[in-house]
Amino acid sequence: MANAKGYAAESADSELAPISFERREPRPDDVSIEIDYCGVCHTDIHFAENDWGVTQFPVVPGHEIIGRVTAVGSDVTDYKVGDTVGVGCMVDSCRTCSACETGLEQYCQDGMTATYNGEDRHDGSITYGGYSDSVIVSERFVVKVPEKLDPVSAAPILCAGITTYSPLRHYGVKAGDKVGVIGMGGLGHMGVKFAKALGAEVTIFTRSESKVAEAKQQGADHVVVSTDDRQMEAAAESFDFMLDTVPVQHDLNPYLNCLTFDGTHILVGLLESVAPPLEAGNLVFKRRVLAGSLIGGMPETQEVLDFCADHGITCDVEMIDIRNINEAYERMKKGDVKYRFVIDMKTLKAA
Template sequence: MSNTKAYAAQSETSKLAPFSFDRREPRPDDVSIEIDYCGVCHTDIHFTQNDWGNSVFPVVPGHEIIGRVTAVGSDVTRHKVGDVVGVGCMVDSCRTCSACESGLEQYCLEGMTGTYNGEDRHDHTMTFGGYSDKVVVSERFVVKVPEKLDPAAAAPILCAGITTYSPLRHYGVKAGDKVGIIGMGGLGHMGVKFAKALGAEVTIFTRSESKVSEAKKQGADHVIISTDEKQMEDAAQSFDFMLDTVPVPHDLNPYLNALKFDGTHILVGLLQPIEPPVEAGALVGKRRVLAGSLIGGMPETQEVLDFCAEHDITCDIEMLDIQNINDAYERMKKGDVKYRFVIDMASLKNA
């Protein structure tokens, strides 16, 4: 067992605070990693506040992990000591179902094991995430970070990046397609970069006039203010795809009407019931598709890192000492970050 420094929430009403625990002994297929950086995802807030009602405390969040390999098990072949590697949103799955055999471990028929707040399939302990100084993970769920990528800026690619890349690839976005990106946060700004790299014509839909110049700076070809009825009317039946990154209930119908026939609206942010209801006629009458997508499997997670290195894509980040994590959470709730916080774990190691 290895004593590990971390930050944890002890209850849904408590702040994140220093916490120590013992990481398990490495198994033959495990990679031991010293964590250098960990991205901060809005999901971390949901779990620490038990917003979804399934948190098991204490919660050590963090599933955008970048670090260096310090040891490998006897069966490990993909990684070696000194490699810069990443760990994303999951650390295990059944590995034998049809989804896992297809490299889609996130859709494991038995349920994937989350990087935190998941139950270890072997010893049944709860998993603790990347707000810590080290982690032990099966090599199947560890990816290589290309040398060309800045390690800190690469951390959010393991969640915000793969969450937007996977559906664009799966649904076949290609050069010349017209893609709408709904929302201009951590997910949205990555969606713009990926869609542009795939050759699409990209439009940001935002409620805020203040985000127009920023959207253009991120590479968007056009910006539509979604509260402007005239702009939305003019956008009718214009788009091949909508990538919807908004994490709270919102009216999908105006965006469905902006799709061409055979257009696809992809939800990647919303996990709650759709409110107000979708008008089925908008789907049936134009053979439109309302779809969802969850992160990506391990082969695709490696693919997105390599794609980012090839196309010079990084996440826009703000570095953070872990001692300021609670303030960062409050800023995130207000949308006051462009576009992802990343914790410099040296602040934990040196504390």
């Protein structure tokens, strides 16, 4: 066992604070990584505050990890000491079910092992995330960071990036399609960039008139203020796809009305029940599809990093000292971040 240092929540009502803990012993297929940067996802807050009632404390959050390889196991073939690599939202799966065999480990029929707050499939220990100085991960769940990518802004691609890239690819967004992106946070601004790179005409839907100029700066072709009834009426039956990044309950019906027939509304942020209720006629009479999507498999996670390198796509980030993580959480709750916090792990030594 190796001693590691990080930041953890000890209970649902405690702030994150420094912690020392044990990392498991490396296995033959493992890559040992010294963490340089870790993005801060809203999911981290949900687990730290036990919003979903499943957190096992202490919890060390963080699943947007960029670091350098410090050691490799005897069975590792794709990585060597010194490589810049990434680790996203999962660190293992059963590897044998039909989902895993097709590179869709996030849909493992036995359940994927999350990067933190998961149960190790071999020894039953609880996994700890990237708010720490090091991590040990099976080679299969490590990705290469292209040299052309800035490692700081690459970190959120491992969650916010793949979460929006995967459904756009899966549902076949192509040049000439009209894509609406609902919400303009960490996920939404990446969705705009990917849809544009795929050749689509992109419209951001925002509730705030004050975000119109900001949306245009992110590359949106058009902006619809969803609280303006006239603008929503003008957008009716116009879109091939709606990428819905909003993580809280909201009325889907007005957005479904914006889809053309055979249009697809894709949920990537909402994990709660749909409220208010869905008007089924919005689907039936236009053969519309309401779909969901969860991150991406390992091949696709590598693909999105390579895609970003090839197209010059990065995530807009604000670097923080880990000692300011609790303040960052409060700012995230207020939407006060453009668009993703990334922790500089060098600050952990000072903490």
